[in-house]
Amino acid sequence: xxxxxEVEAVCRRIRPSVAGRRILAARLLRPRIALPHPSDQLxxxxxxxxxxxxxxxxxxxxxxLSGRPPCALHLHLRMTGNLxxxxxxxxxxxxxxFYLEFSGHDGLVFxxxxxxxxxxxxxxxxxxxxxxxxxxxxxxxxFTPARLAAAARASSRPAKLFLLDQKRIAGLxxxxxxxxxxxxxxxxxxxxxxxxxxxxxxxHRAIVDTLRGALRSAERExxxxxxxxxxxxxxxxxYGREGHxxxxxxxxxxxxxxxxxxxYFCPHCQQPRGA
DNA sequence: TCGATCCTGTAG
DNA sequence: CTACAGGATCGA
Numbered sequence: 001x002x003x004x005x006e007v008e009a010v011c012r013r014i015r016p017s018v019a020g021r022r023i024l025a026a027r028l029l030r031p032r033i034a035l036p037h038p039s040d041q042l043x044x045x046x047x048x049x050x051x052x053x054x055x056x057x058x059x060x061x062x063x064x065l066s067g068r069p070p071c072a073l074h075l076h077l078r079m080t081g082n083l084x085x086x087x088x089x090x091x092x093x094x095x096x097x098f099y100l101e102f103s104g105h106d107g108l109v110f111x112x113x114x115x116x117x118x119x120x121x122x123x124x125x126x127x128x129x130x131x132x133x134x135x136x137x138x139x140x141x142x143f144t145p146a147r148l149a150a151a152a153r154a155s156s157r158p159a160k161l162f163l164l165d166q167k168r169i170a171g172l173x174x175x176x177x178x179x180x181x182x183x184x185x186x187x188x189x190x191x192x193x194x195x196x197x198x199x200x201x202x203x204h205r206a207i208v209d210t211l212r213g214a215l216r217s218a219e220r221e222x223x224x225x226x227x228x229x230x231x232x233x234x235x236x237x238x239y240g241r242e243g244h245x246x247x248x249x250x251x252x253x254x255x256x257x258x259x260x261x262x263x264y265f266c267p268h269c270q271q272p273r274g275a
Numbered sequence: 276t277c278g279a280t281c282c283t284g285t286a287g
Numbered sequence: 288c289t290a291c292a293g294g295a296t297c298g299a
Contacts, residue, residue, distance in 0.1 A: 003293060032281090059294080078294045080283080095283090114282045116294070157276090166295085175293055239293090260278065262291080 002077040004138070004171030005211055007059045009218035010083050014108060015054045017085050018063070021102045022050045027089075030097040033112070034119045045121065046073065046100065058134045058170035062127070072127060074120045075110060081117035084109050134170040138207050139215070143169070145204040152192040152200055159195070160188035160263050163207075172207065175239045176214060178264050180206040182238045187272040188256070188263045194274045238264040 002010075026046035031039040050066035061083070063073040075083070086092070089099055089107040098110040098119055110117065122130065135151070136143040151168050162168055163177035172180070181188050183206035186199060195203070217234035237247055242255040242264060251268035 001293060006293080076294080078281095079292065080294095112282090113284065114292085116282055118295090161276095164294090173293055259276085261294090 001080070001082060002059060003173035003176050003214070004059060005176070005214035005218045007061060007077065007171070008056055008139075008215055009222055010077075011054050011056045011061060012219065013222045014083055014085060017106075018051050018108055019053055020050065023047060023100050024103060025101040026099070027101075028098050028119075029092075030115050033097055033115055033117055037119075037121060042119075042121065051100075057131060058137070058166055059173070060130065062122070070124055072122050074118075074122045074126075074130070076118040077112070078114075078116040078118065080114045081110060081112040084111060134166055135168045136170060138169050138171060138211055143204075143208075145201050148204050148207075149197060149200045152195055155192040157192055158189045158258060159186050159192055159203075160258050162192045164259070164261075169207070171211070174261055174263075175236065176207075176210050178239045179237060180210045182206075182265060182270060183210060185269055187270045188258060188265050190272050190274075196274070199273075238266060240264065 023046050026043045028034055028039040028042060034042050046065075052064045052066055055062045055064065059076060061075040061077070063075070065071055065073060075081075077083075084093070086099065086107045086109050088105045089101045089109070090105060092099065092109060093111050095111040095113045096109050097112050097115055097117065099107050101107040110119065120126075136147060148169075152162070155162055155168070157165070159181055160177055163172050163180065164174065178188070180203065184199065184203040186195065186203060214234055238253050241253045244253055245251065246253055246266040246269060249266065249268045251266055253264055254267050256263050256265075
């Protein structure tokens with residue numbers, strides 16, 4: 001679930017019910033995800049604090065907390081994490097790994113079947129370091145074609161790996177990186193620095209369009225009861241479609257490994273160009 | 276810049 | 288049984 005659009009949707013969904021609330025109790029059901037914090041210390045630290053605001057940076061969720069030295073609870077959903085509002089924390093889902101309890105037994109739960117997600121406490125320096133380690137937010141004004149072009153010129157990495165690098169662009173993941181490259185007609189192995197300016201422009205547009213579309217879809221999903229597959233609102237054009245005909249040209253979609261992860265692409269619509 | 280690793284679940 | 292999964296980090 002969690003690339004930038006899904007993480008943003010989670011933030012928007014929980015914000016109204018979480019911002020301004022006081023934490024009556026915190027429980028870490030899987031201590032490992034909060035290392036190196038000792039679980040009892042983390043629970044004690046959170047107890048009694050107030051959540052001021054909920055913000056997002058790339059795929060990172062930040063619950064800014066009240067208290068003397070300003071700090072924040074940093075949540076990363078990784079592959080299968082999620083945050084849900086609970087009417088009553090005495091009834092937890094099976095994949096609950098961590099939760100905060102508010103007044104009246106309602107709460108916020110971190111669920112994660114694979115338990116690859118992470119929770120940490122960040123001070124001001126940590127927050128600044130986190131921000132500094134990340135590239136521009138692709139849905140903000142700071143993400144311009146010129147900035148993308150400048151970063152591209154400086155990198156000989158394959159386009160797909162470039163897009164996954166959070167230091168270059170913050171928040172793209174395996175699915176939407178593949179989708180953006182397909183939209184822009186770029187071969188995933190094409191070295192970034194060999195892309196024509198026009199291609200960079202197309203890629204910039206493709207990234208923004210892909211993320212905007214996915215965000216709208218993710219928001220609608222949360223606002224609607226019942227489980228709908230993402231594909232119903234936001235059909236993926238190449239991701240997961242190995243061996244199926246390309247929706248644009250009919251050639252079969254290929255799957256290759258890059259950086260240990262699957263990349264899907266159309267060999268006809270996304271041909272390597274130039275050097 | 277790779278591969279292994281952290282975990283659990285699901286599909287083939 | 289094996290392969291794979293929307294992520295990131297660490298050590299070689």
